[in-house]
Amino acid sequence: MIKATNVSLKYPDGTIGLKDININIDTGEVIYITGPSGSGKTSFLKLLMGMEYPTSGSLKVLGQAISKENSSNIRNLRRSIGPVFQDFKLLTGRSVLENVVIGMRFLNFSNNEMKSNAYMAINRVGLKHKTLSLVDNLSFGERQRVAIARAVARNPKLIIADEPTGNLDRVNSLNILDLLNSFSDENTTVIITTHATHLINDKIDCKRIRIKEGIMTIEEKCYESSI
Numbered sequence: 157m158i159k160a161t162n163v164s165l166k167y168p169d170g171t172i173g174l175k176d177i178n179i180n181i182d183t184g185e186v187i188y189i190t191g192p193s194g195s196g197k198t199s200f201l202k203l204l205m206g207m208e209y210p211t212s213g214s215l216k217v218l219g220q221a222i223s224k225e226n227s228s229n230i231r232n233l234r235r236s237i238g239p240v241f242q243d244f245k246l247l248t249g250r251s252v253l254e255n256v257v258i259g260m261r262f263l264n265f266s267n268n269e270m271k272s273n274a275y276m277a278i279n280r281v282g283l284k285h286k287t288l289s290l291v292d293n294l295s296f297g298e299r300q301r302v303a304i305a306r307a308v309a310r311n312p313k314l315i316i317a318d319e320p321t322g323n324l325d326r327v328n329s330l331n332i333l334d335l336l337n338s339f340s341d342e343n344t345t346v347i348i349t350t351h352a353t354h355l356i357n358d359k360i361d362c363k364r365i366r367i368k369e370g371i372m373t374i375e376e377k378c379y380e381s382s383i
């Protein structure tokens with residue numbers, strides 16, 4: 157589903173975002189990416205979404221090459237991705253339902269499908285009782301859940317969450333990670349960046365990746381707990 161071969165990213169001002177990345181990610185995997193601030197985590201996610209192109213090497217996501225020449229197909233690729241952004245990107249003055257439905261615009265869903273997908277996703281993230289509430293009145297953690305519902309209602313093949321635990325306390329952070337994890341299945345891959353290494357130490361069935369100064373290391377395959 158994702159194959160990076162010797163991928164580097166250099167920004168126009170000369171800053172090195174990523175250096176010589178090599179990784180294969182299979183469908184259905186859960187990937188945690190950790191690393192210090194400024195190490196290249198978001199840069200990697202931007203490449204996966206085709207928001208940046210590798211300056212060298214080759215990157216394929218869901219069979220599509222991430223390159224300038226392939227930009228028209230990358231627009232289609234984005235339809236298969238459910239992004240959860242650091243700043244949520246929710247529309248204020250709109251309800252939870254409206255925000256989730258907005259995430260499905262331009263995908264080939266009928267109005268009925270949009271509504272039923274939205275209700276299902278809102279239910280799944282535990283916000284059924286807030287369906288018609290304005291997002292403005294929600295807590296930080298609830299907004300994070302709306303952002304996740306909006307991403308998953310699209311039925312994406314790839315869910316990408318950038319620092320979803322950012323400003324949450326430990327319990328809420330663990331809940332959000334478990335929630336995101338629960339969307340991985342034989343068709344859906346989940347990739348999460350986090351500063352909070354201590355929250356993912358006991359995670360099972362996942363792959364942990366560390367990025368430092370643009371260099372990626374696959375730390376270890378998370379393994380089944382023997383308990």
Ligand SMILES: Nc1ncnc2c1ncn2[C@@H]1O[C@H](COP(=O)(O)OP(=O)(O)OP(=O)(O)O)[C@@H](O)[C@H]1O
Binds near residue numbers: 167
């Ligand atoms: N558009 C850009 N132009 C120039 N440099 C950039 C650009 N975007 C990111 N960078 C630089 O690339 C490096 C990696 O940034 P990136 O946002 O990927 O880090 P990060 O690991 O996601 O950090 P954080 O955890 O703070 O979000 C940093 O030095 C950053 O300043």
